[in-house]
Amino acid sequence: VNLTEQKVGSVNIIEVAGRVDSANAPKLQERAGAIFASGDGSVLLDLAKVEYISSAGFRSLLLLARQAKETKKPFVLCGLTPKVRQLFDLGGFLDLLPVAATREEGIAAAQ
């Protein structure tokens, strides 16, 4: 998985590309978790370039959502491709995790 970071105002945008599975989900969790731990603003995960996400990836997203709640910082996802959206639906995550339709909406929601 490749992570590219960018900051817009107080929103840390992490663009995730490739596969999010048990081999690399910890890398994503570690990076976004460090932002919450440092208190350096909110996190927007842009998943537009994600090809595959496994149950281990979903576990990392749940853990990040819990950490965001604890640190009272917004945590938002955006850019779900139809294929990835189907997997979110399959695992029952569409209603559990805050998902924005576009990156712009995601930034607004994460402010």
Add this chain to the structure above:
Amino acid sequence: MRKPSNVLYGFDERAPRLVTVLSGLQHVGAMSMYLLYPVLVARAANAPPEVAASMVSLTLLAMAIGTILQDFRFGPVGSGYLCQPIPSVVYLLPSLLAARTGGLEVVFGMTIAAGLLEMAMSRVLRRLRPIFPPEIVGLVILLVGVATGLVGLRLVFGDSHSHRGVDGPSVELIELVVGFVTLAIMAGLNIWNRGYLRIFCVLIGMAAGYALSGSLGILSPGDMDVIAKAPVVALPTFGHLGWSFDPTLLLPFGVAAVAATLKVMGNVTTLQKANDADWIRPGMTQVMGGVLADGLGTVVAGSIGAQGLNSSPTVVGLAAASGVLSRYVAIPVAVLLAALAFLPKVGAVAYLMPRTVAAAALVFSSTFIIVNGIQVMTSRLLDTRKTVLIGIALLAGLAVDAEPSVLRFFPENWKAVLGTSLVLGTVVGLVLNLIFRMGVKRARSLTIAPGHVDPARIEEFLQESGEQWGARADVIERAKFNLVQSIEAIVEGCQPREPLEVEATFDEFNVDIRVSYNGPLIELPDKRPSNEEIMESEDGHRRLAGFMLRRHADRVSATQKAGRSTVTFHFDH
């Protein structure tokens, strides 16, 4: 079965009487534009106007009978869906050939033969599926579209300027202008409008073409006399009726019967989808009933001196667009069609259709058929075999018109049989399909070492398999997720020490993925684990994996024998 929200009246529901009658009127309007085809056949046989008018009347009568046979169910006959027949372009092409070479008797005799063939095919549709994969179906539709457009262009630019059955003068510039205006109206109404203007764009364009031709003198006072002299009400005449059989035309009519069968299958499937929000796959009983009714309708048509019929995609599109899918609409449709059969002026008007107006209708219709063919061909993953098959068969078909000398080494009687783009292209496609099927493994396997799991390689294995099989891309995508996710869960949770064996198998109805390994079975729960379970334990997210795997496949089974576990994911195809 769940009715989609955009459907007002489902196929087995009764709409209010007024809605039923008005919908019926719409259908008859849309169906009537195809009355051009029997006229073209009569002209090709050099038949006089009154015979052409009779053919139109009898075609209307056959359409009325075909509508009842198709839209209701009588034992094994009929689909029960609103997809009634029209004089079809698939039978137009061989009928023109038969009319030119042997006259109307041969047209009717061969139409009966084609209908009987369609009826016979309806009984063995399941077994025929490997012979008619989507690339062949799409190819046939594409070639029908090309041939239809060419019939239109030849009416205007052909070497023999055949006009109403006799050699006439070259097309005048003013006629050409009328043709372009007609085509522009049809295209314009279709592209920039919605609702009725769009649905009836061909009919409106043809009416405008008639009006322009009348005002510009293309339709002569003599032509108007023909309409005036036709009786208001009369029984259809059968003076032209006769049947004759020509074996050299068996192939063109056989290909037409195949094309007709494929079109019915497509239409019934479309209506099944339109009626059911939870649709998964075609209901073969209704599809087979639909093909049987379609063939029977064509036998009736040939028997009474009408042109071959075939279930109409236009009618299906009209029903789907209006949301009125009730089969009871077929009753006013049949009554109106039968009534029109007794009005000879309808046939006279159709017979006098100016050639460039007819050409515009044919060219416009062909565009949709061509694109539909391309869409069907590309609905499956295309590997090298299919790419080569489509390319060569298409070129062979086009070569008949572009370079007729491709057939010069064939004996004369073969040339007569193979000498149309639809027949040669289809025959080449069918032969190549049978040859290229050799060596395609329906089962493929892969061995994965637990320490060297490469998800990209695993996905590539299924992608390659899917392309070779011609499997649906969406089914292969689902299978990819299940295979990669299951291997991840097995390697992490069950820790097999020996390599995992993967076997993927395919037939036209099923894709099965089997993973076997030494170790305990992975859990495939029916119920989603809670968020706490997923977050707090490694087991939790593996149970989530099992839950997703179970939901994603159409069926899952897990067995264990002598310490070796096997998990099978089944996907309907």
